[in-house]
Amino acid sequence: MESVAAVVIGAGVVGLACARTLARRGIETVILERNDTFGSETSARNSEVIHAGLYYPTGSLKAALCVVGQRKLYGFCATHGISHRRCGKLIVATSTAQEDKLAALQQQGQLNGVDDLRLLSAAEARALEPALTCSAALLSPSTGIIDSRALMRALLGDAERAGAWLALRSPFCSGSIETHGFILESGGSDSLRFTTATVINAAGLWAPEVAASLAGFPAALLPVSHHAKGNYYALSGRSPFSRLIYPLPGNGGLGIHLTIDLGGQARFGPDVEWLPPPTPGQPIGALDYRVDPTRADTFAAEIRRYWPGLPVAALAPAYAGIRPKIAGRSDPPGDFLLQGPAQHGIPGLINLFGIESPGLTASLAIAEYVADVATGRYAG
Numbered sequence: 001m002e003s004v005a006a007v008v009i010g011a012g013v014v015g016l017a018c019a020r021t022l023a024r025r026g027i028e029t030v031i032l033e034r035n036d037t038f039g040s041e042t043s044a045r046n047s048e049v050i051h052a053g054l055y056y057p058t059g060s061l062k063a064a065l066c067v068v069g070q071r072k073l074y075g076f077c078a079t080h081g082i083s084h085r086r087c088g089k090l091i092v093a094t095s096t097a098q099e100d101k102l103a104a105l106q107q108q109g110q111l112n113g114v115d116d117l118r119l120l121s122a123a124e125a126r127a128l129e130p131a132l133t134c135s136a137a138l139l140s141p142s143t144g145i146i147d148s149r150a151l152m153r154a155l156l157g158d159a160e161r162a163g164a165w166l167a168l169r170s171p172f173c174s175g176s177i178e179t180h181g182f183i184l185e186s187g188g189s190d191s192l193r194f195t196t197a198t199v200i201n202a203a204g205l206w207a208p209e210v211a212a213s214l215a216g217f218p219a220a221l222l223p224v225s226h227h228a229k230g231n232y233y234a235l236s237g238r239s240p241f242s243r244l245i246y247p248l249p250g251n252g253g254l255g256i257h258l259t260i261d262l263g264g265q266a267r268f269g270p271d272v273e274w275l276p277p278p279t280p281g282q283p284i285g286a287l288d289y290r291v292d293p294t295r296a297d298t299f300a301a302e303i304r305r306y307w308p309g310l311p312v313a314a315l316a317p318a319y320a321g322i323r324p325k326i327a328g329r330s331d332p333p334g335d336f337l338l339q340g341p342a343q344h345g346i347p348g349l350i351n352l353f354g355i356e357s358p359g360l361t362a363s364l365a366i367a368e369y370v371a372d373v374a375t376g377r378y379a380g
Contacts, residue, residue, distance in 0.1 A: 004030050006198035006374065007184055009172045009210055011038035013148065013360050014352060015202035016155040017367035022200075023162035025371060030194065031164060032186050034171035039152040042204045043360065045289070045321030047232075047259045047270070050074070050084065050144040051358040054109025054117060055249060061336040063112040066358040069365035070142065073151075076364060080154040082147060083262050089143035089244040090125060092134035094305045099136045101248050106138050116141050131240035133308055143244060147262055148360060155363075167192060172203070177216035177346055198374050201351040205287075205324040211351050221344050223326040223337060223353050225277065230270020230323060231291045233299050233315040239266030245306060254357070256302040267318050268303055271295065274329050275322070291317035326354035338366070340373040350374060 008019045011033035022029045035041070050073055053066035077084045093102045102119065109117045118139045120128075125137035156166060170192055175184040181197040203210040208225040211217050239260055247255035260266050275287075296315045303310050327334030337353035344351075350370050359366070 001183075001193045001195060002030075003195045004028050005196065006030070006200065007032060007182075007194055007196045008200040008202055010202035010204055010207075011035075011156075011166060011168075012041060012043035012202065012204050013039060013152050013155070013363045014043075014204075014355055014366055015200070016152055016159060017363040018200050018202055018370050019164045019166075020155050020159040020162065021364075021367040021371040022198075022374065023159045023164035025375065027198070027375075029159070029164040031159070031166045032170045032172050032184075032192075033166060033168050034188075036169050038156060038166065038168075039149065042321060042324060042356070043148060043152060045319055046148070046357065046360060047257070047267075048146055048148045048261065048360070049089075049244065049259060050086075050146050051361040052089075052109065052114045052117075052140045052142045053112050053358070053361075054105060054114045054140060055254065056108075056112065056333075056358075057335075058108065058111040061338060062358060062362070065336065065362035065365040065369065067113045069358070069362035072364040073146070073361060074144070076154070077146065077151070082150045082154055084144055084146040085262060086142060086144040087243055087260065089140045089246060090120075090129060090132065090134075091138040091140065091246045091248065092125070092132065092306050093136045093248065094134055096135050098248055102136055102138050105248070109140075114140070114142070129241050129243060129245070131307055131309055132245065134306055145244070145260065145262060146360075151360075172210055172213070175199070175214045177214055177349070181348060182214070196348075198348045199350070200370060200374070201349070202355070204355060205322060207324065207351060207353050207355075208326075211353075214349070217346070217349075218344065221339070224328070226325040226328045227275040227277070227287070228323045228325050229273040229275050229320055231273065231295055231299075231320045232267050232269035232318040233291070233296060234318040235266040235268065236314050236316055237311070239264065240307075240309070241266065247302070247306060256299055258303070258307070268299055268315065269318070270321065271299065287322055289320045289322070291320050293317050323356040324354060325356060336362075336366070338369060338373070348374070
């Protein structure tokens with residue numbers, strides 16, 4: 001049986017950031033990943049947007065960690081040569097009835113510390129993006145885009161240089177909470193068994209199931225897991241926009257928005273498609289990521305609210321992602337739930353539940369928070 005100081009379960013962007021921070025603090029760290037590469041689930045299936053932090057309630061973890069994380073992320077990109085672009089974003093009101101919501105969103109962002117937001121008239125917005133139709137817009141200049149795969153490679157590289165190691169094809173199977181730490185077992189071709197003092201559960205979609213598999217963890221503290229699929233469509237032809245274009249946020253997401261990748265390709269999404277809860281005994285990871293081509297008409301109708309010039313039949317299914325939500329269809333939007341010893345009373349265990357957007361933007365700030373809790377610098 002191996003003994004290691006810390007085990008991170010899950011090698012998505014947040015798990016890799018946590019492993020990097022722990023290892024750089026001198027803590028021997030192993031990362032367990034069920035897939036044959038890192039970052040192949042939620043971290044690889046999103047909009048690759050660096051968010052400013054304007055959407056989230058003031059005082060929430062999402063607000064605080066997004067605002068801090070964005071600054072850290074731009075700095076990390078600069079020092080590590082990661083492709084990114086601070087392209088800016090327009091959130092648009094498509095009718096005068098929505099303009100009060102736009103002003104409220106600006107106020108929310110300012111309360112969160114996003115101090116570069118600017119309300120624009122329809123004419124001012126069209127001067128920036130001539131193809132856009134709106135009654136008003138909110139400009140977020142610090143919003144950007146990033147090569148998420150390059151970000152994860154850099155995080156892993158830093159972690160490995162600091163002594164961490166990644167075990168691929170090593171799904172977490174079971175564990176137990178002992179008097180002075182944990183015993184963990186992973187499956188796969190090379191099954192591993194560890195004793196460790198620190199467990200970071202960064203398993204994304206499956207974080208509640210991982211916590212439930214730790215013998216001795218109180219079931220009453222497990223959040224209800226909700227999976228929401230987000231479909232994306234690619235635009236055929238050249239995009240007429242140089243900035244990201246977002247409608248006002250809706251139930252469960254930020255609306256079907258236009259993003260641009262670093263190569264200039266435009267894509268739209270995600271929508272919100274609530275999935276049934278996983279059935280008992282369903283294999284972890286048994287999810288359908290196919291995009292239903294019949295959703296294109298719904299996408300087109302939403303897009304034409306702010307871009308009436310969308311050509312007919314210009315949308316092609318691209319990819320889909322699934323959000324690890326802990327708030328359901330009829331619930332208010334949920335916050336990150338970073339559950340440490342102060343919440344559950346188990347020394348050394350930190351569960352990361354509900355790490356959806358803005359998880360990528362906040363990843364470096366989440367990692368610092370987690371490492372502070374793990375090392376006793378912050379009680380949580």
